[in-house]
Amino acid sequence: MRPRGCVPRGWQSENLKGPDRMLRITGGTVYDPANGINGEVRDLDVEDGKFVSSVTGGRTIDATGLVIFPEGVDVHTHVAGGSINFARAMTPEDHRRTQAFIRSQTRRSGLGGMAPTTFATGYLYAGMGFTTVNEAAVPVLSAPHTHEEIADIPIVDKSCLVLMANNEIMLDLLEAGEYERAKRMVAWHVWAAKAYGVKAVNPGGVAAWKWGKDAKQRSEPVEGYKNTTPGSIAASLAKIIDELGLPHPIHLHCNNLGAPGNVSTTLETMKHLEGHRAHLAHLQYHACGGDDWHAMKFEAAQLAEYFNAHPNMTTDAGAVLFGDTVTITADGPWQHLLYKLTGRKWGNLDVENETGCGIVPSSYRPSNLVNAVQWATGLELLLLIDDAWRVFLSTDHPNGACFWRYPEIIQLLMCADYRKECMAQLPPEIKNRITLPEIDRECMSFENCPVEMERIERAEIQQCIAA
Amino acid sequence: MDLKVIDNATCTFCGCVCDDIQLHADENRIHQAKKACVLGKAWFLNHTAERKYPDALIDGKEATLDEAIEAAAEHLYQADMPLVYGMSNTTCEAQRECVEMADHLGALLDSHTSL
């Protein structure tokens, strides 16, 4: 009985000897854009985790009637740790109405829904052909908790990013001009949290939130500081991360999330980051034009244009799908605003020396203009950014939608007719606010696969269960 | 006699879970619990490593650990609606085992919180 990690990813392990190092997958329909394989039925041979021309002996998997494609990687999701666990506690009504996984001899029981339980998270991701998920927000203090939960997510590989941009000790060091010490601080935090990289959420804004305020402008000093601005925090962190040689660049959640007019903040931030690698998280939420909620429009085209010209950047879409979800982010100020807008339940969890995390159950409705524009913007970003290697599919699970709804987004990207069908349900005022109707591009799985392929060079083949 | 000193020991008596206690212990008992409060001191000093109780009891009679584990498993397995309860004064590692066992048993699972 293997309750945890019940599908052994044996062929990848260096410890295995003899025939266990070999694997043969026969009869599957293979899609591999990087190598120009478009729906061929063929056999694949794997030795020590790498494709080879042939193997003798070892295990054989009959994949007849199944699709074989590169693994999915979710670069930005919230599946483990204090905040998602707080969200689980807040939404028993959702657990009751969602899908239930019944325990078997090899699987633990679990619940899906807006905030799935750890075991269900692993089963659901694996069922979609994902093999790697990245928990995007870990306060260093509760990192041990996050890792305990991660240990209970079966099948997929997990990594996490440690939150840094509101750490008072680091802000103090930057304020004092102690750059080298700040750099060592970051290195220590990455080590202590056993993280893969660094996430910066609403730089300076959360620190201010702890006094019930927010950092709105990128160029104004953060509450309690003289020189340190949100922009300078982001730029310093990007530099530190590049110098430390971390594999993942700064993972930045810009300020003013979801607020009308924040596209200017986002563009300004991108300029601050020139010369460094950077990953801009859930870009959809940072693409709002207009001055207030009524004049709100989205500026995906403008962002995409800048983005296309700057190869130092990667991003994920933070797409939105209509339906119920629970929003959970380390951006406490935005959550409080959302609570006031929706009047629904609200949870908030502040952790010393870094984060304030808000949790609000909410729904996205096609009849709501702002939601409709958000929906379109997420798709526009995925369609308008030319280099598919630099834009990732994400919904910032569970904020924009739950991760197990990714197939719906993929359908929307691959089929312009289906998009038109969905757009017909949007309110008429949406015209002139979005560019989606003018986009005919269809991301064929071959031509420009939208599924993440960051690690395709060491692509493992994930058996995708057609059902 | 030299006492073993353990720094930053953690007290689990109350929900504060103070993790800055200094313990001075020999093989059998803890002699000092520095920084601990009255309750914490009593908690640390009252436990010993002595064999005060039998390993296990079945129907009130002394039994071996193996026998008791076998008997416990059989009772739980045979029940139509077993209950797994408590989990306050124990470690997270044991709690995880309890949840997994309850899952496999199809049991009721509850902690002190519901009291």
Place this chain on the structure above:
Amino acid sequence: MNKIKLTLREKPVVVLEAEVISPDLFVEQSNEEIRASVVYHGKRQKRIDDFFDVEGERSDCIEIHGDLNRVRHVGRAMTRGEVTIHGDVGMHLGALMKGGTIEVHGNAGDWVGGEMKKGKIHIHGDAGQQVGAAYRGSILGMQGGTIVVDGNAGIEVGMRMRRGIIVIGGTARDFVGLQMKGGTILLCGGAEIRTGAWMQRGTIISLKELALMPTFAESGAYNPTFLNVYSQHLQALGVQLPYAEADGRYRRYSGDRGVPGKGEILIWEPAV
């Protein structure tokens, strides 16, 4: 009329979860299919006929005999037909129900008509806690239909209810109409404490004096005209609601100001 009769033969040792006892299912099932329906005795899957004698088939009229206080979820989410129980019955009777009627000649457990949308439940004995209430975390409790309890009821009657009528013939315990959002609760024998706590809208009528929360304010005494209509409606259910000015009047309280809410509590003051 064609009827299905279940008689409890074997009393369950632990809880018996029997959401399959529902007119929606039985109406299409043969006697053999009904007998084979899966019930859960604790964690074990059993057949209905392990516990019940079953007479009749293909009917949405079900009659049950025996002490069913360990049998839960009877009539869950039913949309039609009749269920009559001669004896006590366990939790979640008629929970999530959308139509039909349930009558119990005995007592019922907790969550009678929990989150129900439509239909009618009549308990001739006492009911447990959370009559017509919301389950933990749900925003809405009962959203329509009628529940009549001739005897007493436990705490949190009509918690978060949005629409519908609940009548408690005896005394209710604490938190009647907790976080109520609409609908009507009639308390013939009064209630213990915290009646109407955190109510947003809706009406609680009590024929006995109530100890109210400090966050309710008295706002006059009158004989609301809508009560005539209500009274006639309730008469059909066998409930007498006084409304004539000659008999007395209602003191009106509004609240709960802690929310702040616009609910009302009417307390009957008989003419001297």
Place this chain on the structure above:
Amino acid sequence: MTCTLGEVKNRADFIVYWGGNPAECHPRHFTKYALMPKSQFLPRGRKDRTMVLVDIRETKSVKASDVFLQVRPGKDFELITVLRAMIKDQPISEAQIAETGLSVEQLQDFVARMKAARFGVFFFGMGLSMTRGKHMNSAALLTLAAEMNAFTKFVAMPMRGHGNVTGADVIMRWQTGYPFGISFNRGYPRYNPGEFSTVDVLVRGDTDCAFIIGADPGATMPKPAIEHLKRVPTIVLDPHVTHTSKMARVHITTAPAGISAPGTAYRMDEIPLPLRPALESPYPSDEEVVRRIKETILKKPDWMGERPQMLTTQV
């Protein structure tokens, strides 16, 4: 609406203990986390903080407080609801306020202090959560804290007793989605306190075998619950032979956690901390014994039979 104790230590200038007696039940809460520590934002420590104690009687904690509000027993829920109204400037009459055992002036002062705070925190104890109204009393205080965020920063946190009860809560949540009161009898977790919570289950006699670890219900539960425990086979794991052990069919002695068994425990603010045991025990740890019982059960034929992988509609 919660935060870590470090946040309280660093920032909270307004601290309310409600229905608890930290001086005697959580003695180091004052000195280590909440009241005394100096911090960057509160450089003068205790002098920069205001402490209000709300309780039904004078306890030793009163001495540590700046303001003591003696609420009439059983009126906590009413008092919190009155406060909810007062922060929103809803009119409440003097006579109505008097029902709570406190005066208008006392409450006006309290509300003014709450609103003037930069960072307020409510700690609530068993005096609130275990008295009439139970979870609704805690819910009331959490709601008040949430509503106070319209004016200033406010959080609320339960003062958990019982060692690692927080750990149980946290683990059950990530593995099952629910914090307590769970049933797996349908093969997946379901939650319903009142139906699946232990005291109710035992009083109604809904179980036919009990496994008890790290608790002594024999000493704490109501009599009908204990009577049922005596009727069914009960298995107890405990470092001592307890009241419950004496009525149990099987008792297994285990090493006490944190004294001689290693592992992790969660603090009341859900921060996991490692245990550093000082003694070697002659007994096995809880973890080892539960694992061995589980493994013994898993060797027996699976009782569940054929079930679907997944259900889209739950019961």
